[in-house]
Structures are given as C-alpha cells and as structure tokens.
Amino acid sequence: MRHARAAIGLILTVWLWVGSAAGLEIEDRRHYPGTGERVLRILSTADLTVFDPFLAAFHRERPDLALDYSVVSSAELHRAIREGAAFDLAISSAMDLQFQLVNDGFAQDYRSAVTETLPGWARWREQIFAFTTEPAVVVISTERFAGLPPPETRQDLIDVLRDHPERFHGAVGTYDVRVSGLGYLFATQEARSTDAYWRLSEVMGRLDPQLYCCSGQMIDDVASGRLALAYNVLGSYAADRLAQDSGGRVRILRMQDFSNVILRTAFIPMAATEREAAGALIDTLLIAGLRESPGDWPLPPLGRASEGSGAGFGPIRLGPALMVYLDPLNRRAFLREWENAMEQR
Amino acid sequence: MTGTGSIGRRLTFLLAGVAALLSVLSWGMVTGLALEAAERTQDNVLAASATTIAETLRSEQGQVQLELPYSAFAMLGAISEDRVFYLVTAGEEMLTGYPDLPVPQLGPPSPGRVVFDTGNYRGAEIRMAMLTRLVLAGAQPVPVTVTVAQTRNGVDAITGELSQLAATLAVAFFLVAVALSFFAARTSLRPLNEIARAVSRRGPSDLRPLRRDAPAELAPLLAALNRLMARLGQSIQRSEDFIAEAAHRVRTPLATVRVQAEIALRSIEDEAQRRRLRQMIRAVDESSRSAEQILDHATVAYRTDDLARDRIDLAELARQTAKALEPTAAMKDIELRLETEPAEVAGDAVLLDSALRNVLDNAIKYSPEDTTVRLTVSTDGGEARMAVSDQGPGLGEGPAEALTERFRRGSNTEGIVGSGLGLTIVDDVLRAHGGRLELGRVKKGEGACVTLVLPLA
Numbered sequence A: 001m002r003h004a005r006a007a008i009g010l011i012l013t014v015w016l017w018v019g020s021a022a023g024l025e026i027e028d029r030r031h032y033p034g035t036g037e038r039v040l041r042i043l044s045t046a047d048l049t050v051f052d053p054f055l056a057a058f059h060r061e062r063p064d065l066a067l068d069y070s071v072v073s074s075a076e077l078h079r080a081i082r083e084g085a086a087f088d089l090a091i092s093s094a095m096d097l098q099f100q101l102v103n104d105g106f107a108q109d110y111r112s113a114v115t116e117t118l119p120g121w122a123r124w125r126e127q128i129f130a131f132t133t134e135p136a137v138v139v140i141s142t143e144r145f146a147g148l149p150p151p152e153t154r155q156d157l158i159d160v161l162r163d164h165p166e167r168f169h170g171a172v173g174t175y176d177v178r179v180s181g182l183g184y185l186f187a188t189q190e191a192r193s194t195d196a197y198w199r200l201s202e203v204m205g206r207l208d209p210q211l212y213c214c215s216g217q218m219i220d221d222v223a224s225g226r227l228a229l230a231y232n233v234l235g236s237y238a239a240d241r242l243a244q245d246s247g248g249r250v251r252i253l254r255m256q257d258f259s260n261v262i263l264r265t266a267f268i269p270m271a272a273t274e275r276e277a278a279g280a281l282i283d284t285l286l287i288a289g290l291r292e293s294p295g296d297w298p299l300p301p302l303g304r305a306s307e308g309s310g311a312g313f314g315p316i317r318l319g320p321a322l323m324v325y326l327d328p329l330n331r332r333a334f335l336r337e338w339e340n341a342m343e344q345r
Numbered sequence B: 001m002t003g004t005g006s007i008g009r010r011l012t013f014l015l016a017g018v019a020a021l022l023s024v025l026s027w028g029m030v031t032g033l034a035l036e037a038a039e040r041t042q043d044n045v046l047a048a049s050a051t052t053i054a055e056t057l058r059s060e061q062g063q064v065q066l067e068l069p070y071s072a073f074a075m076l077g078a079i080s081e082d083r084v085f086y087l088v089t090a091g092e093e094m095l096t097g098y099p100d101l102p103v104p105q106l107g108p109p110s111p112g113r114v115v116f117d118t119g120n121y122r123g124a125e126i127r128m129a130m131l132t133r134l135v136l137a138g139a140q141p142v143p144v145t146v147t148v149a150q151t152r153n154g155v156d157a158i159t160g161e162l163s164q165l166a167a168t169l170a171v172a173f174f175l176v177a178v179a180l181s182f183f184a185a186r187t188s189l190r191p192l193n194e195i196a197r198a199v200s201r202r203g204p205s206d207l208r209p210l211r212r213d214a215p216a217e218l219a220p221l222l223a224a225l226n227r228l229m230a231r232l233g234q235s236i237q238r239s240e241d242f243i244a245e246a247a248h249r250v251r252t253p254l255a256t257v258r259v260q261a262e263i264a265l266r267s268i269e270d271e272a273q274r275r276r277l278r279q280m281i282r283a284v285d286e287s288s289r290s291a292e293q294i295l296d297h298a299t300v301a302y303r304t305d306d307l308a309r310d311r312i313d314l315a316e317l318a319r320q321t322a323k324a325l326e327p328t329a330a331m332k333d334i335e336l337r338l339e340t341e342p343a344e345v346a347g348d349a350v351l352l353d354s355a356l357r358n359v360l361d362n363a364i365k366y367s368p369e370d371t372t373v374r375l376t377v378s379t380d381g382g383e384a385r386m387a388v389s390d391q392g393p394g395l396g397e398g399p400a401e402a403l404t405e406r407f408r409r410g411s412n413t414e415g416i417v418g419s420g421l422g423l424t425i426v427d428d429v430l431r432a433h434g435g436r437l438e439l440g441r442v443k444k445g446e447g448a449c450v451t452l453v454l455p456l457a
Ligand SMILES: Nc1ncnc2c1ncn2[C@@H]1O[C@H](COP(=O)(O)OP(=O)(O)OP(=O)(O)O)[C@@H](O)[C@H]1O
Pocket: B289, B293, B358, B362, B363, B364, B366, B367, B390, B392, B393, B394, B395, B396, B403, B408, B409, B410, B411, B412, B413, B417, B418, B419, B420, B421, B422, B423, B424, B448
C-alpha cells in the first residue's frame, strides 16, 4: 500500500520551473492534483520523502484541493516570504527565521479548535504553530568507532577526537553554519547553552572537518563510511529508519549533557490566498503533532520532547530571543569566531 | 397616600442608584489602574532591555561595536507575546535593527535617561523605549541611540482581562448592594409600620397616649399624634357633658311648669281654661319625653362607639327591666307575664336594658287596659330571642320597618305621648351587638309582637 502510494506520488511529481517567485531555487517539487479548482501552494524545507505522508493524508481528507509542494532551503524560504512570494503555507525547521518572519508581520492570524488545544510553548500569537519536536543528534559509523566507547557527552567526544586524531582526520562532518540556517540555529543555541561547544569546535577544527549544507548528505556519508561522525544532525524518524536500513553500520547518539530540540513550525504568509485550505492543513499537521504514540509518521510528535525525555531539555523557546543571533552584527561576530575555530589548518 | 409614592421604594432606588454609581466608578478605576500597571510593566521591561543592549556598546579601533545580548530579547519574550523591533544608531549612521523604526521625538536626547513614546509601526501600535549613550569612538564621543519597541497586545490583553473581572465584580457588588438597600429600607421603616398598626388596632374611643419606643425621627410624629388624641378626648368629654347638661337644663324647668300647670288645673273651674291647661300639660309631657329620648339616643350613639362586651344573662336582664316597669303596667291593670330560660350574650347591659325598656314601654303604652303583655326569653340555634307580645292594636298596615326611622310614629298614636325615637334606639342597640329587630303581629288585628334577636355569647 505504502509503496503503491509512493509510486503514484512519484508519477504525479511535476517539475514546473515556470517563474513563480523570481529566481526561487526550488530543490524539489510535487503536484497533487485535486478534483476542484483550488490550489494550495506550500513552501517547505522538509524533503518529500519525509513530508509526503502528511500531504497524502491531507489530500485524502480534502481531495478537492490540489497541493503544490515546493522544497527550498530555509534561507530561500525566508527570502521568498520576505519578498512577498505567493504561497499559502510556509513550513520550516529553522525556528529563528520563521519567528523573525512572524515578528516582522509576514504572517496571518489563524485560530481553530485544534490550535486552541496546542500548548502555549508550541505557538506564538495565533500565527506560528509547531507540530514536531526534533532533537539534534550525533551520528557515528560503528565501523570507524570500532574499539572505542560511544561518546555520551561532549567531553567524551572531545576526549575521543583528541586522543585519536589519525582516525578522525577528515572524517568529522557538521553543518556549514554559513550556509545552513538550521546549522546556524543549532550552533548559536549550543554556544549559548554550553561552553563545551567552542572547545569541541576547536578540536574538530584541527581534524579538517567536512562541512555540509544538509542532514541527509551527512547521514549518507556516515553510512558509506566516508565519515566517522556527523555532529549536530537533525534527528528525525528518517534518520532512525536510515540507521536501521544501514544494518548497524550507523548509530544515532543523543548527547546527555545538553541537546538542542527544535520545533518545526508552519504559518500562513500574508500573501496567502487560500487561507481556509492552509488552515485545514495546519490542523492536520497539528493533529499529527499532538498524537499520543509515535505511530507511523516520519516526524516525531510534539509531546515527546516537552515531557523532557532523555536529558530533560525542552525545545528551543519560540520568542523574540530567537532573533538575537539573526542580527547582522551578531551573525558576523559569531561566524568570525566559528571560522576561527573550524578553519585552522 | 397617593402622589408621593412609597418611602421604602424611594429609599431602595436611591441607595441602588448610589451603588450603581459606585460600581461604575470602581470598575473604571480598576480598569484605569490595570492599564497603568500593565503599561508600566511594559515600560520597565523595555527600559531594562534597552539598557542591557546599551551596556554592551564598546569601541574597537575607532569603531562602535555592539553585540545584542540574548537576555535583552528573552526578557521581552517573557512578559507577553508581543512583536519586538529595535534600532541602534551611532550618530547619523545606523548600526543595526529596523531602519524605518520610528524613534521617540521627545526633546533632545539626554544621555543615560530612558525616553518612552507610543507610535505606529507595520500596522500596529507600538511602545518605544529609547536610551542614548556616549561612546568614545576614535577622537570624539559619538552618541549611540538604542531604541527597543514592542507591540501592545499584552497590555491590551491584561487590561481587557482585568477590566472584565472588575466588571463582573462590579455587577455582583451592585446586586448585593440592591438587596441590602431593600433590606435597609424595610428595616428603617419598620417602626413607622409598627406605630400605624398599633394605632389602627385601637378602638375608636381608646384615646390613651401611645407609649412605645420610637426612633428619634418618629418621636415628633408620635408626640403630635398623642397631643391630637388628648385634644380629641377632651372635646368628646365636653360634648358628653354638654348633652347631659342640656338634658338636665331642659327637663328640670319642664317639670316645674308641669307641677304648676297641675296645681292651676285643680283650682280652675272654667271648662275652656281647664282644656287649655290640659293641652299645655300634654305638650309639656311630649317635650319632656322628647328630651329624655334624645338624651337616651345620644347615650346609645356614644356607648356603641366603644361597645362593652360583658357577659349578660338576658333572663336576668328581662326580670329586672320588667320589675322596673311593673308600676306603669299596674296603672293600666296590665299583667306582665314573664317566661325565661337562661341565654348568655356579650354586650352592654345599660344599652340592652334601654332597648328592652323601650319595647316593653311601647307594649304597655299602646295596649288597652286589663290585658296581658308577654315577655319570653328563649334560645334558638346560636341566637337569643327576647319577644314582647301584647293584645293591643298591632303595628298597623304600613311597612313595619319604617317605624324604626327617627321620629317616625304610627297612625294609632292619637293621644298617646311619644317622640318616635323608641324603636330607633332599639334598632341601633341591636345592630351594635350584631343582632336584629323583628317586628310582627301575633294574629291579624290582634296585638304586636316585637322580638329582639342577639347572637349568643
Ligand atoms: N306594641 C305596639 N302596639 C301598637 N303600636 C306600636 C307598638 N309599638 C310601637 N308601635 C307603633 O310604632 C310607633 C313607633 O314606636 P316608637 O317606640 O318608636 O315611638 P313612640 O312609642 O311613639 O315614642 P317613644 O317611644 O319615643 O315615646 C309608635 O308610634 C306606634 O305607632
């Protein structure tokens, strides 16, 4: 059943590069045709493999609506909405960028029976709504870690990397925070929360780290053995499944001293025209997010992190403090420091 | 009673009006204070945020450097879900923030002092806090201005919530106040109602002063009432005295005239003059009888106002009254036959005696000589009956009830002295005792039967 649906989804994938928003760099796009005239245009940072089940579920509920799903980077999404691109829903895991858009007035109010049931920390101003909590994790290759204890804290990690420079040289991967919005969010929040971050960055910098734009590629490289360790990967069900598929060659670790948890959020942009349909999709996403058990969905629900599973760190707070590191001066200062730590050859 | 309405209602309305006014006032005050407090809280947090930012300002190689501290925005996020904007300028040059953010335009900026203002930005009302600090960049100090602004939804939400709470409380306060005012009005009017009840409970001739504790406000009313009753009592006393005096004054000279006329009659031989004298004596008798009956009637009218309720055995009463009239009957050789059984009634013995005497007097007066007058006292189903029957001419053809009218005499009274007040007195007495007068005849053309009916005690 699942495969059949995926196949239909693939067949239905339509590549339309016709000029929507000027020069929008779309990474992937899929069109779900509807029985009616209306088209719900969604701009998202989530890969189709992760998001197709959500869209398919919504499409079953509302077959009258055609769905047009475009995957872009979080920076692209931020730029497109800021420029007033015509989308009905913006979904991204880069909380800080999402929040800034809402703060600056690029979002519309939405209120429904479902949004009312959402806990306070998972929404802001009836405008932005979180429907997943996803932790930052460390992915290691069991082969390349053979004989070493899996690190549980950053201090463990620092010790392991420092003690075996030959083993890990060129085999440590992490986000390029200059390119990846999510990587920047992880890095800044971690730098704020634990002083081990900079020490770890120093150690990684000496090992000629590989820098990535996206989680998927990093996990692939760990699976293939090119990387021994990927630091600060967005741990979602996709990563879980990948770990299983790899037949034990990949392991996902959650740091016990501190671990970032982000909220994937959605809002209706000011330029949206299909407000009702966008609201309905938000409701569907929130119902999935509020579910009690993990279930079959590819993304974790809201509940798990908020109850303080694992080390007991709540998700990053939706609030104006998120905008601090987006300030150009702060960003410049942070990147300078990061580059100093990461690029020391 | 009409026109001025009820004091209780007026008092209740007045107090309720005051309560309503106070409710609205207190609601307005709480709302105002809530707004003030919420605004002040926001101002304080904005000022703290701007100060925190300004404290990170430093100069590096002649350049003003700034690092937005995390706490500056975290504290803004902690109090409400309000949108945050900021702007930092060094001299004329913008360092960071929202370039089009309006800044407070209140006089020249004085370093170190936080200035507040309200404005509009991106379609929302905002509150701004601005702080200027001098930073030594290169050779001379540059004024660096930090402005932090926030929308005001939080203030509105808090104020709205408190205002609604205050409104609910004000309505509750008002309702309680209305209930209490109603209660207060009733309580304060209770003494007045009690006095009214005490006055109306009294008999018409009970003119004793009211002796009860009254609130100070009612004391003058009570005193006036007592004075009025005292004056009324005196005035009634005077007219009683006057009637007694008048009767006495009329009767005494009439008696003298009658005696003189009798003496004259005996000494005069001339038949024409003797007839004239007899007529004179008759007229004097009529006048005397009238004076007597008027006096009796007045007494009845007075005594029935406040009727005594003594227990009286009618059999005993009948015996005494009959005994008193025995001599009169004997003069006409009339036999008074008494048949009684005990019958107790509640009433005024003087009045009942007066009534029975009038009826017996009639029977004797209108009966021919050498006949019998029967007086029977009996009871019959809750009623006592005193029946007087004679063998006289009867009550005549006309409606018997008309004979109870004042000064009404029958057609059969040729030559018999009377005033026509007798049956009026009887009727008044019986009515006052809750009884009635029955006028009938023994047999057609044969005697009258007059019955006094009274409720048994
Ligand atoms: N027993 C009676 N027999 C015949 N007529 C009577 C009898 N009693 C009353 N009447 C008639 O009724 C009339 C009214 O009686 P009432 O006693 O009122 O007046 P009065 O006897 O004429 O005067 P007063 O009683 O004042 O001296 C009498 O004038 C008389 O005509």
